[in-house]
Amino acid sequence: MLRMSTLFLRTLREDPSDAEVPSHRLLVRAGYVRRAAPGGFTWLPLGWLVYRNVENIIRDEMDKAGFQEVHFPALLPREPYEATGRWTEYGPNLFRLKDRRDNDFLLAPTHEEMFTLLVRDLFSSYKDLPLSIYQIQTKYRDEARPRAGLLRGREFVMKDSYSFDLNDDGLRESYRRHREAYISTFDRLRLPYVIVSAMSGAMGGSASEEFLAPLDVGEDTFVRCTSCGYAANTEAVSVAAPAPSTATTPPARVVDTPGTPTIDSLVAFLNRSEELARPEGTWDAADTLKNVALMLVYPDGTRSPLVIGLPGNREVDMKRLEAQVGPAEPMPFTEEDFARFPMLVKGYIGPQMLGEQSASQIRYLVDPRVVDGTSWVTGANSAGAHVVGLTAGRDFTPDGTIEAAEVLEGDTCPSCSAAMTIARGIEIGHIFQLGRKYAEALDLQVLDGDGKQVTVTMGSYGIGVSRAVAVIAESHHDELGLVWPREVAPADVHLIIAGKEGGPQRSAAEQIAVELDNRGIRVLFDDREGVSPGVRFKDAELIGVPTIVVVGRGLDDGLIEVKDRATGERRDVALNEVVSHLVDICVL
RNA sequence: CGGGGUGUAGCGCAGCUUGGUUAGCGCGCCACGUUCGGGACGUGGAGGUCGGAGGUUCGAAUCCUCUCACCCCGACCA
CATH class of the missing domain: 3.30.930.10 (Bira Bifunctional Protein; Domain 2)
Incomplete structure (x- = not known):
């Protein structure tokens, strides 16, 4: 006890x-x-x-x-x-x-x-x-x-x-x-x-x-x-990759897109341009191929650059990326990194000069959605210029794919193609x-x-x-306090005296506590003196023992209150039955 | 690692801008009395290296520098 x-x-x-x-x-x-x-x-x-x-x-x-x-x-x-x-x-x-x-x-x-x-x-x-x-x-x-x-x-x-x-x-x-x-x-x-x-x-x-x-x-x-x-x-x-397309796409061409270092600014530019208007509708961020430069830092301190190509409506998810490149740690490209790799033009990076076989020798991996035959608007590797119609497999070949794009609510399930939450x-x-x-x-x-x-x-x-x-x-509490499942609770019964100090409640509670203890019930007994009933109730609710027993004003009628902490349900039980009643509740 | 916030009694906070008695309040704690079914009341108490170190000053909780700790946000976009 x-x-x-x-x-x-x-x-x-x-x-x-x-x-x-x-x-x-x-x-x-x-x-x-x-x-x-x-x-x-x-x-x-x-x-x-x-x-x-x-x-x-x-x-x-x-x-x-x-x-x-x-x-x-x-x-x-x-x-x-x-x-x-x-x-x-x-x-x-x-x-x-x-x-x-x-x-x-x-x-x-x-x-x-x-x-x-x-x-x-x-x-x-x-x-x-x-x-x-x-x-x-x-x-x-x-x-x-x-x-x-x-x-x-x-x-x-x-x-x-x-x-x-x-x-x-x-x-x-x-x-x-x-x-x-x-x-x-x-x-x-x-x-x-x-x-x-x-x-x-x-x-x-x-x-x-x-x-x-x-x-x-x-x-x-x-x-x-x-x-x-x-x-x-x-x-x-893993991303559900579309099937490669064999349809012919228009040839790639470089267009001047001044002041478009971000996807948002690029999409806005495309939709303002009469020359680039599309019969099928407006341009969307998903039509662009965003190329994100990162530096991989290995545990031994070596660093190597990596560029990831992904649809422009998605960000790189660093946790997903880390899981892919571990034990190397991916770091965002710094200004110094850009200075060291001048072929990477911040805001206008394109895949034409990327890849281990290319002149830059920079590793280039793409999101699995970038399959052969898909056509993209992407950077032209020169400030203020983009390429329209750059087609995977025809105009560029990545070194491979990588699962690093963020997953969005509603993405298709890789096993059944329904939407995911x-x-x-x-x-x-x-x-x-x-x-x-x-x-x-x-x-x-x-x-x-x-x-x-x-x-x-x-x-x-x-x-x-x-x-x-x-x-x-975290999963078992309410606004008043903790609400332990009985299996893990610090006690089965929280026994409270709520009567006048020196009244019959104390001795009755004392007796109940001892009997419960003898029956193997784990009792937390609030036998403190000079503590007001309000404090006892508040403490019991805060501490969260599953069953709260109140020996109070009902005692005059031979009744003890038994309250369930989780449901708030309370019932009065006859004094001479309360112990066996509690044993029934507490023994699982 | 970056940004922001906070460190004053066991807990929650004020005081700091504009330096100056013995550093305050509520809760909690101790003593006595009253109260006794929803965090009671009165009276009287105890409890502080003001996170730490250094500096400025006749004088620092208050100003300056460094440092430590805690909380929150961001870890990032082209």
Whole structure:
């Protein structure tokens, strides 16, 4: 039983000024967490109870699925991460530090290397596989900008699992089992989620899906098809490319277009020009081919220019681009870059002189919509001039295509051609088929039945544990406070005394509290003295325990009020029945 | 990384423009009394390196420089 008279808790009457998102605001105000460092939080008793409930549900589902728990240090040496290339590829988000002897260490963001090495140390036969092991561990990422409280910290707790299989079929099966375990975990946690196709990003590997909680505060954007169920992170969306056209287009010609360095100004110019008027209607931004110059910066510091051609009505989506060019980081072209590559005329870049085979040798990739036979208005590589009718395949040949154009609401679904919708979400789980990247780099092999060495294939599977607490809060609250699902709530019953001090309410409440406690019901008992009923009600609503029990004026008639925090529904229950009534409610 | 904003008691804020008693208010906290079903009331208290460092000045919360932290926006278009 938790007695509020002695509980280490202080609720705040006002919102903390630095908290923006509801989960952060309410978790601080209701006394669950306190900020302790940039991107780091202290769990107070109530918060830690919720955290442990969440952790235990995750652990329970992992164990049920037959995965085994281990525990690694968070502080790790550089060498294994050097061997897989992640020491450099992970970039500035990796927490690096040195010990007193000047040796490099890191605070692990994930543990692929260590799990791989551990299995290599202990196992060497196909008979040992398949194997799935996991840990629940504090992870570190040196986020440029921690924000939104627990949702994106620099220190957070993650459950990460790794599967080890002899072949691709085994990997698919391990992946499927993790996917099932994640579904039952998130269902039990009462977390809303959408499973979307994802990019594997810095982890490497092939197939990968994310579990996204669809919330506006999320920092991921995903699309969903309105008809076929296709869902994908925008980073992973592949554009439905039209079929190449073989129709003959008019020859390309250069026209003077003074003062048209932007797509808007160009389109306006085209529509003012009588000479360029089109029988089929007005010019649109989608008729233009926009060429965006970017500088790719590789982890080793080398830089190489890249020009991306895409329909003028779309912007380059930097997140999508990063997912394509990683580990290189794309940077916008600076004035110095333009000075260094004088053939790129800012505002008038055209594909005629681009491509690795061209004089400029600048790599030129286009959006998949720019297929052979499509005709464009685009830059003429000279200030104040554009080319009309420049046709892909005939007048220019890009080095390839790239998925970097922004995805727009209503874009066609790549699997069924219906329209797609866009929403925001926050990643609560991610499952990957890693393949052999880590096993190869760290030489994890086993003997197969024929006595041959075979490289093991791996999967990796993560759940943000501390983030899950925040996401549950984010999706389970109202204007009065938190509304915990019972599975993760810090208590089942919040028991309030609402009567005259020294009246019969206190002893009745005391008795109910003890009986509930004896029946195994988790009770948060507001036994504070000298606290007005209003404060007790407000605190109960803020703290968000699912069932609120009020011992108050009804006691004279032998009645106790039982209130559901989520629905607000209240009913009076006879004093001698209230305990068994509550047991019925609370035992799931 | 860039732009903007904010740092004054546990929380929310005023004071700063125009330097000058002992730095204020509300909430919370402590004591006593009253009150007791919706963040009660009275009286009396405790609590501050004014984010930090340096400077200007007879004198700095206030002016200047640097720095740290937090919040928001942008990460970008040709």
